[in-house]
Amino acid sequence: MNSAADGLCVEKVHVWRGERHVLKGLSLKVGPRELLHISGPNGTGKTTLLRVASGLLRPEQGTVTWMGRPISSSSSQYQAAMAYSSHEPALKSDLTALENLRFAVGLKRRVTLQELRTVLDCTGAGPIADLPTRVLSAGQRRRVALARVLAMRATLWLLDEPYSNLDASGIELLSGLLQAHVEGGGVALVVAHHALALDCNVRRLELNS
Amino acid sequence: MTVGAWEAFVLIVRRELVLSFRRPEQLLQPLVFFLIVTTLFPLGLSLQLSLLRDISPGVLWTAALLSSLLSLDALFKSDADDGTLEQLSLSGQSLTLIVVAKTCAHWLVSGAALVVVSPIVATALGIPVAAFATMMLSLALGTLTLSWLGAIGAGLTIGLRRGNVLLSLIVLPLATPLLIFGAAATERAISGSSAVGAMYFLASVCVFTCTLAPLAATAALRITLE
Numbered sequence: 001m002n003s004a005a006d007g008l009c010v011e012k013v014h015v016w017r018g019e020r021h022v023l024k025g026l027s028l029k030v031g032p033r034e035l036l037h038i039s040g041p042n043g044t045g046k047t048t049l050l051r052v053a054s055g056l057l058r059p060e061q062g063t064v065t066w067m068g069r070p071i072s073s074s075s076s077q078y079q080a081a082m083a084y085s086s087h088e089p090a091l092k093s094d095l096t097a098l099e100n101l102r103f104a105v106g107l108k109r110r111v112t113l114q115e116l117r118t119v120l121d122c123t124g125a126g127p128i129a130d131l132p133t134r135v136l137s138a139g140q141r142r143r144v145a146l147a148r149v150l151a152m153r154a155t156l157w158l159l160d161e162p163y164s165n166l167d168a169s170g171i172e173l174l175s176g177l178l179q180a181h182v183e184g185g186g187v188a189l190v191v192a193h194h195a196l197a198l199d200c201n202v203r204r205l206e207l208n209s
Numbered sequence: 210m211t212v213g214a215w216e217a218f219v220l221i222v223r224r225e226l227v228l229s230f231r232r233p234e235q236l237l238q239p240l241v242f243f244l245i246v247t248t249l250f251p252l253g254l255s256l257q258l259s260l261l262r263d264i265s266p267g268v269l270w271t272a273a274l275l276s277s278l279l280s281l282d283a284l285f286k287s288d289a290d291d292g293t294l295e296q297l298s299l300s301g302q303s304l305t306l307i308v309v310a311k312t313c314a315h316w317l318v319s320g321a322a323l324v325v326v327s328p329i330v331a332t333a334l335g336i337p338v339a340a341f342a343t344m345m346l347s348l349a350l351g352t353l354t355l356s357w358l359g360a361i362g363a364g365l366t367i368g369l370r371r372g373n374v375l376l377s378l379i380v381l382p383l384a385t386p387l388l389i390f391g392a393a394a395t396e397r398a399i400s401g402s403s404a405v406g407a408m409y410f411l412a413s414v415c416v417f418t419c420t421l422a423p424l425a426a427t428a429a430l431r432i433t434l435e
Contacts, residue, residue: 054299057435079301080211090292094231095224103224104293107217107300132231148296 006067007031007187008053008156013062015048022048023059028205032155035178035188037196040207046191047087049207050158053189054084066156080108083154087161087191089145093134097125097144100133105151116151123147124173138165146174157181157188217302218310225314235283236318240326243276247330258335265334266395269344270351270388272330273323277352278380280319281359282366282373284311285430289367298434305427312360312426320352336399343398343408350411351391357422358383364429386414 008030015023022045030036038046051057053064055071055078064071071078091100101116120129125143133141142165149157162174175198182188182200196202212220229236250268254261288294297307324345331344362379366372394407 056295056299076301076303079299082299084295084299086292086295088292090296092228092291092293094228099227103220104296104300106220107212107297107302110212 007034008189009065009068010049010053011063011065013049013052013059013064015045015052015057015059017048023052025062027062030187030189030203032185032187033182033201035182035190035196035198035200035202037202037204038189038191038207039193039204041209044207044209046207047160050084050086050160050189050191054082054158055079056084081154082156082158083149083152084158085145085149085160085162087164089133089138089141091133091141091144094132096130096132097136097147098129100144101148101151104148108152108154111151116147119151120144120147122150123177124170139167139170142166143170146177150177155186157186157190159188159190161191161193163192163194212302214302214306217300217306221297221307221310222314222317225311226318229314229318235280236322239276239279239319240322242279243272243323244326244330246272246275248333251333251335262335262399265331265336266344266392266399267388269327269330269334269336269395270348270392273327273348273352273391274355274381274384274388276323277319277355277359278377280315281356281363281380282376284315284360284363285367286363286372289433294430294434298430304430305423308360308364308426308430309423312356312423315360316353316356320349320356323352324349336395339401340395340398343404344395347391347394347404347408347411350408350415351387354387354411354415354418355380355384357418357426360426361422361429364426364433367430367433387411390414 010026010028012025012027013023014025026049028036038049040046048057052059055075066078097120098113098116102113105111105116117126117129120126123143123146125140125147128136128140133144146162149159163171166174178188178190179198179200247268251261285294288297298304327345327348328341331341336344358380362376365379366376369375390407390410394404394411397404397407
């Protein structure tokens with residue numbers, strides 16, 4: 001078991017969305033070399049949980065800590081260590097895949113275009129790097145979003161349904177990336193509806209209404 | 210390896226400029242609106258040149274304010290719609306810096322562009338060349354202030370479906386001092402008297418909004434991001 005000082009720790013978090021009490025005193029801990037697979041029926045707060053963990057959403061009650069420090073008080077250090085990918089790919093349709101990565105990753109750390117091209121190659125998006133993302137398919141956009149997560153070189157990955165729209169080779173690729181990330185000492189929270197066939201330390205969290 | 214504030218600022222401004230130039234129609238729409246509205250007036254009043262001279266500062270400023278409003282709506286909305294605003298806000302850079310960079314870039318493609326084409330409009334309205342410098346400076350100050358006021362309004366109205374109507378209702382009352390003093394400065398410059406008083410007022414309002422509006426716009430954005 002990991003101590004509370006390393007990794008992500010969510011403690012007794014309550015979130016209301018309007019009249020609905022979505023997260024009711026949820027607590028969880030994910031340490032290094034661990035992947036938390038979050039699943040559950042629609043509308044049970046999986047995305048809300050990830051948004052709380054990312055700091056986008058402040059819980060009405062409870063705390064989220066990273067490496068023992070509340071994420072709200074050390075948000076820039078936390079954000080530098082974290083890569084969040086929502087269920088939409090969050091790409092500008094008028095920019096090329098490479099430009100999208102350059103402007104998104106470039107705010108987190110200094111990167112060269114060559115490095116970004118290599119990362120795009122890794123996720124199988126190399127050939128489409130110079131196309132505006134408006135002409136890409138949903139699966140290709142997902143691969144570009146995945147490349148963005150990879151290029152951020154973050155310790156903590158928060159991925160909301162990263163498997164959606166991916167083809168068989170994409171699913172295999174993502175599983176490989178997740179496994180390498182976790183085995184390399186990373187932390188991951190992944191929302192997915194199907195079982196993850198991964199050869200690493202996977203814990204499962206089932207959310208119910 | 211971390212990215213400094215200035216570097217991040219430049220990167221965001223570049224991003225905004227690249228995005229604007231990929232959509233030239235969005236860039237040109239407010240400018241064309243400005244040109245059309247102001248050139249319609251002389252056509253309608255062609256027989257009374259003296260009347261045209263009298264109303265030209267008001268026409269110029271009203272058209273400038275309304276055309277600036279056209280582009281304000283898109284300031285944060287497109288980024289909020291496609292999810293890139295979330296990515297920006299999680300980039301490790303302060304949200305205020307992001308707001309400042311986006312608003313500056315917005316002013317460059319809307320306000321500054323409007324200032325550049327204003328001599329054409331001024332010629333059509335019969336404003337003497339001697340008054341151009343004052344007119345352009347007053348427009349620059351006014352549009353910059355308006356961009357900042359708009360950033361607050363745009364931040365507040367992101368999540369709304371008919372946000373642009375509400376945005377106009379929020380911004381236009383706040384912009385009336387700009388219209389009054391901007392038009393006054395231009396009018397004084399045309400008549401050859403000193404426009405210093407009105408210009409000082411415009412400049413002070415501009416400094417005031419540049420200082421406080423980033424904080425207000427950031428707070429507005431933070432509320433709507435949740």
